[in-house]
Amino acid sequence: MLDYAEPISRLIDELRRLPGIGHKSAQRIAFHLLRVPPEEVRRLISAIEEVKEKITLCSICNNFTDRDPCRYCTNPARDRSVICVVEEPTNLVTIEKTREYRGLYHVLHGALSPIRGIGPEELKIKSLLERLRDGHVKEIILATNPNTEGEATASYLARLLKPLGVTVTRIAMGLPVGSDLEFADEVTMHKALANRRQI
Amino acid sequence: MLDYAEPISRLIDELRRLPGIGHKSAQRIAFHLLRVPPEEVRRLISAIEEVKEKITLCSICNNFTDRDPCRYCTNPARDRSVICVVEEPTNLVTIEKTREYRGLYHVLHGALSPIRGIGPEELKIKSLLERLRDGHVKEIILATNPNTEGEATASYLARLLKPLGVTVTRIAMGLPVGSDLEFADEVTMHKALANRRQI
Numbered sequence: 459m460l461d462y463a464e465p466i467s468r469l470i471d472e473l474r475r476l477p478g479i480g481h482k483s484a485q486r487i488a489f490h491l492l493r494v495p496p497e498e499v500r501r502l503i504s505a506i507e508e509v510k511e512k513i514t515l516c517s518i519c520n521n522f523t524d525r526d527p528c529r530y531c532t533n534p535a536r537d538r539s540v541i542c543v544v545e546e547p548t549n550l551v552t553i554e555k556t557r558e559y560r561g562l563y564h565v566l567h568g569a570l571s572p573i574r575g576i577g578p579e580e581l582k583i584k585s586l587l588e589r590l591r592d593g594h595v596k597e598i599i600l601a602t603n604p605n606t607e608g609e610a611t612a613s614y615l616a617r618l619l620k621p622l623g624v625t626v627t628r629i630a631m632g633l634p635v636g637s638d639l640e641f642a643d644e645v646t647m648h649k650a651l652a653n654r655r656q657i
Numbered sequence: 658m659l660d661y662a663e664p665i666s667r668l669i670d671e672l673r674r675l676p677g678i679g680h681k682s683a684q685r686i687a688f689h690l691l692r693v694p695p696e697e698v699r700r701l702i703s704a705i706e707e708v709k710e711k712i713t714l715c716s717i718c719n720n721f722t723d724r725d726p727c728r729y730c731t732n733p734a735r736d737r738s739v740i741c742v743v744e745e746p747t748n749l750v751t752i753e754k755t756r757e758y759r760g761l762y763h764v765l766h767g768a769l770s771p772i773r774g775i776g777p778e779e780l781k782i783k784s785l786l787e788r789l790r791d792g793h794v795k796e797i798i799l800a801t802n803p804n805t806e807g808e809a810t811a812s813y814l815a816r817l818l819k820p821l822g823v824t825v826t827r828i829a830m831g832l833p834v835g836s837d838l839e840f841a842d843e844v845t846m847h848k849a850l851a852n853r854r855q856i
Binding site (some may be wrong): 460462463464465466468469471472473475476477478479483485486487488489490491492496498499501502503505506507508509511512513522523524525528545546548550551554555617 | 664673685688695698707711754
């Protein structure tokens with residue numbers, strides 16, 4: 459970018475590496491940072507630094523945590539007979555928000571993707587198997603994403619886990635609540651029909 | 658946010674203060690920063706720090722710059738008889754991208770807005786008047802935004818500048834190139850008609 463002073467272009471380039479930030483957003487954020495008081499920028503920087511310093515992966519479930527084991531794994535109120543398997547820590551938060559699930563979690567940190575060279579070894583699968591050893595876990599809920607990679611990961615895990623004697627379930631797929639049939643794609647509509655329930 | 662470790666919530670809160678960043682984007686960026694190597698985060702932080710350290714306002718045109726006076730004000734190839742007045746440094750970049758304009762700039766750092774308590778004193782107007790003193794400047798192009806506040810600022814400046822004997826012009830308003838009459842709002846359509854030109 460010929461038109462900016464070099465430190466500004468450099469910041470814009472760095473900001474563009476962030477997910478969901480294109481050139482225009484990066485520019486807006488850079489100029490915003492230029493304008494705000496230094497204390498505000500300091501606060502942002504120290505928040506970033508703190509997250510990198512204090513947050514690690516939970517040695518049991520692989521969720522991001524500031525103490526190990528994490529608050530879910532150590533919470534005596536949670537049901538230790540169920541583990542919900544998710545791709546990313548953000549997915550865990552989505553499930554927590556329902557306030558329905560009271561079991562434990564396991565974060566895979568990705569999904570199987572031959573095209574991107576991500577095989578079972580790249581995911582936190584071995585530690586999931588280890589968690590089943592003591593026989594406390596009765597059910598594994600596969601809550602990987604309802605897309606090709608998430609489905610492939612769920613099938614792979616189901617094949618791996620079923621012989622171990624645990625119940626393996628998959629989250630339901632169908633029409634989102636509040637949506638309209640008119641806008642449903644064929645695959646979702648197909649799932650919604652196939653998974654219909656008697657009322 | 659009950660569901661995140663405290664340093665993560667704190668970072669999400671700080672990221673949400675950035676323009677155009679909502680809760681979901683802040684969350685995505687925070688988890689991205691957690692995932693990337695420390696060097697990458699270091700680079701982002703040092704880019705932010707450098708911008709705050711090295712960038713100041715040009716003492717002539719008030720553009721953000723890493724040297725004072727800025728590259729526009731000191732460029733001997735630029736036409737010193739024209740000053741284009743913009744609200745923000747980003748607007749200047751938009752004009753530079755056309756590669757049509759070769760004059761100087763003046764950044765107001767805002768627009769008049771009684772509702773937000775921004776009067777002439779809050780804008781860099783006094784320094785604009787000072788630049789006209791030596792009589793070199795023949796034309797002032799008012800390139801404030803084509804909205805209520807930008808229009809008010811342009812009218813105010815026109816009233817102020819005309820008595821000083823400079824030509825005062827305003828950028829054209831009309832239908833954007835590549836657009837469709839079907840989607841034009843009434844005010845733009847009105848401007849497009851009123852400013853029609855013989856071909």
